[in-house]
Amino acid sequence: MRIAICLKPVPDLATAYVSKSRGELVEQSKRVPNPADENAMALALSLRDGGEVAVFTVGDEAAPDALRPLLAMGADRAYLVDDEQAQGGDALADAKALAAAIRKAGDFDLVLCGASSLVHEVGQLGPRLAEALGLPHATRVTSAQVSGATVSFSRAGSLGEGSLSLPAVLTVEPGCNSPPLPNAITVMKAARKPIDSVSVEELALEPDQVGAAGAAVRLRLTQLPEP
């Protein structure tokens, strides 16, 4: 099976703190993988049956810090849309960039991402990606099996069990499985796995579709919650 994982690099909340004076999060260490994306990676490893697992992300020079742990978990390669024009996008813009990168990298049987992120608790990327790729999708998957050209799954929440024909997009519920921990050997191997840089031009996307220029939703400000 060829499986694509979409990764969101997120702040390391173990070390970040909220600045009361600035009303924003101050990061103090490297970016880390969004935990639900690690659960997606663990699901991919259980389904890969040989095949290939590739990680895709839109990010800047901080992104490889979050990509290497997934390579250490067992992904074969990564694609990073690090073009400046692709930065600062919202879910609408990022879904277009990621869908284009995934299509360019070839046919995948499954596309997985986290159902939610540490940043916003309600995930949008998975269903958006599915629409951009023209694939069916299911959200909040907790476990899945593939038989022939069908993926069957259980979901958290009220939607229960289901199945879809491949290729399909699944979003994976945080905490539903145990991602493997890296060790010295897997980390060393990960350092040698390729992270390919991808430009907006290579993706045949117009600059106004991606990044800040392509974003529909803007974060106007952040503030502390009322005590």
Place this chain on the structure above:
Amino acid sequence: MTEDSTAQELMAAYGISLEEETAEEYRGLLVVAEGQQGQVSEASLAALGVGRDLADAFGARLEVLLLGAGEDQAPGLISRGADAVLLPQAPAAYQAQAWLAALVSAVQTRRPEVVLLAGTDITRDLAPRAAQCLDTGLIGGAQELRAEADERLVVGIVPLYGGRLLGEFACPVRRPQFIALAEKVGRVPSEDRWRTGEVVHLPA
């Protein structure tokens, strides 16, 4: 149509185009109401209450797209603030593709400036895909909304990093502005039986 067709392909087949329109041509609010066992859910009624407050702030009309329940639910929606109840051709039980096509089609024909949804498993599945199809923004998990009537903008306040911070989000240009509420936001409005409204059967 294979089962893998996107909403765009479905709409092209039905002759509904997706060309861009300017923000001025989008007016009014659309609240998406879900039925469970034939009854409109409490979460949807609470979203209707939030929507009515926004519509009043904008001086705008509010329509409810009713999925998963029948015409018998319309009077209760009208008495709680809907100016119209839209009944799409869609199965009563959630089917991702059919409900998506119904939502996208309703937006294309009714042209709301805001689409408001409760925060449920179904809307988490449905709303982002509809927003992508319509090339617009979605503010998800909003615990509070604020109307900026002059700009005809809805600002959504969303908890970030597990509630350590609150973010204010807006969708200034693209239309409609999709907003999904966090769970347990708003309360079921009381009924005003003097309110009137229409019931509209949407074409397939």
